[in-house]
Amino acid sequence: MSFDLAFAVEIIPRVLEGIGNTILVGILSFIGATLLGFLWEMLRRSNRWVRPIVQFLVDAIRSTPALVQIYFLFFVLPYYGVVLPAILVGIFGLSFYYSGYISEVFKAGIEAVPAGQSEAALSLGLNRWDTVMYVVAPQMLRNIAAPLGAYSIGILKSTPLLAVIAVPEMLGSAFDVASDTYRYAEPMFIAGVLFLLLALIAAFLVGTLERRLGLLGTSH
Amino acid sequence: MEPERTERRTLVVEFTQKADSRAAVLIEGVSKWFGTFQALDKVSLNVAVGERLVICGPSGSGKSTLIRCVNQLETHDEGRIVVSGAELRPGMRGLAEVRRDVGMVFQQFNLFPHLSVLDNCTLALRRARKIPKDAANQIAMEKLERVHIAEQAKKYPRQLSGGQQQRVAIARALCMKPKIMLFDEPTSALDPEMVKEVLDVMTALAKEGMTMICVTHEMGFAREVADRVVFMDKGAIIEEAAPQKFFGNPEHDRTKQFLKQLLH
Ligand SMILES: Nc1ncnc2c1ncn2[C@@H]1O[C@H](COP(=O)(O)OP(=O)(O)OP(=O)(O)O)[C@@H](O)[C@H]1O
Ligand SMILES: [Mg+2]
Numbered sequence: 227m228s229f230d231l232a233f234a235v236e237i238i239p240r241v242l243e244g245i246g247n248t249i250l251v252g253i254l255s256f257i258g259a260t261l262l263g264f265l266w267e268m269l270r271r272s273n274r275w276v277r278p279i280v281q282f283l284v285d286a287i288r289s290t291p292a293l294v295q296i297y298f299l300f301f302v303l304p305y306y307g308v309v310l311p312a313i314l315v316g317i318f319g320l321s322f323y324y325s326g327y328i329s330e331v332f333k334a335g336i337e338a339v340p341a342g343q344s345e346a347a348l349s350l351g352l353n354r355w356d357t358v359m360y361v362v363a364p365q366m367l368r369n370i371a372a373p374l375g376a377y378s379i380g381i382l383k384s385t386p387l388l389a390v391i392a393v394p395e396m397l398g399s400a401f402d403v404a405s406d407t408y409r410y411a412e413p414m415f416i417a418g419v420l421f422l423l424l425a426l427i428a429a430f431l432v433g434t435l436e437r438r439l440g441l442l443g444t445s446h
Numbered sequence: 447m448e449p450e451r452t453e454r455r456t457l458v459v460e461f462t463q464k465a466d467s468r469a470a471v472l473i474e475g476v477s478k479w480f481g482t483f484q485a486l487d488k489v490s491l492n493v494a495v496g497e498r499l500v501i502c503g504p505s506g507s508g509k510s511t512l513i514r515c516v517n518q519l520e521t522h523d524e525g526r527i528v529v530s531g532a533e534l535r536p537g538m539r540g541l542a543e544v545r546r547d548v549g550m551v552f553q554q555f556n557l558f559p560h561l562s563v564l565d566n567c568t569l570a571l572r573r574a575r576k577i578p579k580d581a582a583n584q585i586a587m588e589k590l591e592r593v594h595i596a597e598q599a600k601k602y603p604r605q606l607s608g609g610q611q612q613r614v615a616i617a618r619a620l621c622m623k624p625k626i627m628l629f630d631e632p633t634s635a636l637d638p639e640m641v642k643e644v645l646d647v648m649t650a651l652a653k654e655g656m657t658m659i660c661v662t663h664e665m666g667f668a669r670e671v672a673d674r675v676v677f678m679d680k681g682a683i684i685e686e687a688a689p690q691k692f693f694g695n696p697e698h699d700r701t702k703q704f705l706k707q708l709l710h
Contacts, residue, residue: 342554349545
């Protein structure tokens with residue numbers, strides 16, 4: 227059974243059925259993971275009682291497989307009366323899993339801003355929040371754009387994990403084609419190419435963003 | 447032990463009451479440790495309203511640590527610090543309000559690189575003092591004119607020379623209308639030809655009656671402007687005198703030695 231290019235082209239529309247969910251889950255999980263990651267880092271910085279608790283949480287998140295976390299949310303939440311559509315559970319799961327890593331991106335990004343910057347802001351009488359929002363965060367953005375971009379692609383590539391809780395997405399569509407036709411090479415190939423395309427688009431967007439942030443402050 | 451302690455209490459209370467009218471900054475027996483290393487050793491120092499104080503001393507003697515305690519960029523472990531009548535405590539409420547009254551100029555300028563010169567000056571006016579944009583811009587332009595750099599208002603810090611950046615930093619601090627200005631070696635990071643333009647601005651500020659605490663080794667500036675020079679060594683103040691006396695006839699060997707080195 228050799229690779230049949232015509233067949234591969236023919237099944238593209240069917241594999242594409244899942245791409246909407248892949249993009250949706252990818253984007254929402256990335257937003258969720260970024261917001262949660264930022265929250266963890268802010269909590270870690272807030273006071274010395276909260277810091278060890280949040281640090282433990284972040285370590286725990288990073289030391290458990292994403293699949294375990296997704297299964298956990300899927301099977302355990304209903305026990306507490308929280309019944310959500312699988313796709314939402316999946317988005318929460320991926321957001322949660324990647325938030326652990328992204329909080330470290332924020333941490334490194336903030337630490338790369340010289341201490342003198344927040345000292346100057348605080349000495350002017352800005353409160354901690356304004357110091358972070360108007361002085362540290364804008365400078366941090368430039369430091370985090372690249373690693374954050376890498377995680378956005380990582381999240382995109384992890385969306386097939388949601389197959390385990392039956393969220394229909396692109397790899398799932400490819401599997402459907404495969405089990406209908408008993409041909410695996412072409413559907414997997416097409417799914418791979420489509421993921422590659424999505425990753426390239428994401429990388430392009432990140433690159434554009436990075437360039438714009440890099441220009442910040444050099445011109446008017 | 448006990449009677450002595452009460453006595454000290456009453457003394458301190460008296461000081462605090464006077465503080466509101468006379469002392470801009472009151473430092474009483476302040477000690478500070480970094481881990482096991484003692485950076486400040488029972489430092490006491492009063493600065494009157496309108497007084498110009500110069501602090502000098504060898505590297506590592508605790509000069510920066512001391513003035514950074516005055517706006518609590520460092521917290522002190524022992525003793526009392528009262529600024530404009532408010533006692534500073536670690537984690538206190540209202541610290542931001544106190545800091546608005548205390549301007550600080552750093553050795554490395556610490557301008558915000560992502561903001562224009564004008565926005566550097568207006569950020570705290572708008573966020574902390576809640577002054578509307580137009581009014582804030584007006585105040586900022588006034589202060590930038592005062593340091594002779596108004597024409598650069600639209601530029602970004604990295605487009606300016608070191609001397610210009612430091613003058614912007616001074617203008618930025620002045621925008622908050624501080625009662626006290628702290629300078630931590632404001633000219634040490636500058637090329638020699640730019641030192642004068644910054645010192646000139648500082649001298650003008652002093653002549654207008656600003657209360658100033660300056661860590662600096664610029665002898666000319668200290669002689670011309672300072673009411674009092676303080677010498678620090680190993681975390682303690684070991685000599686304190688008017689500039690004539692300090693430079694002409696210092697008492698301690700350590701001071702003499704230091705001044706001699708400075709002249710070389
Ligand atoms: N954050 C810190 N952690 C540990 N040690 C510190 C810290 N800041 C200062 N020190 C130490 O405290 C001592 C006093 O430092 P400080 O910066 O106040 O000295 P200084 O008189 O300003 O010196 P310089 O002229 O070099 O600026 C130094 O020995 C320094 O190494
Ligand atoms: Mg210093």
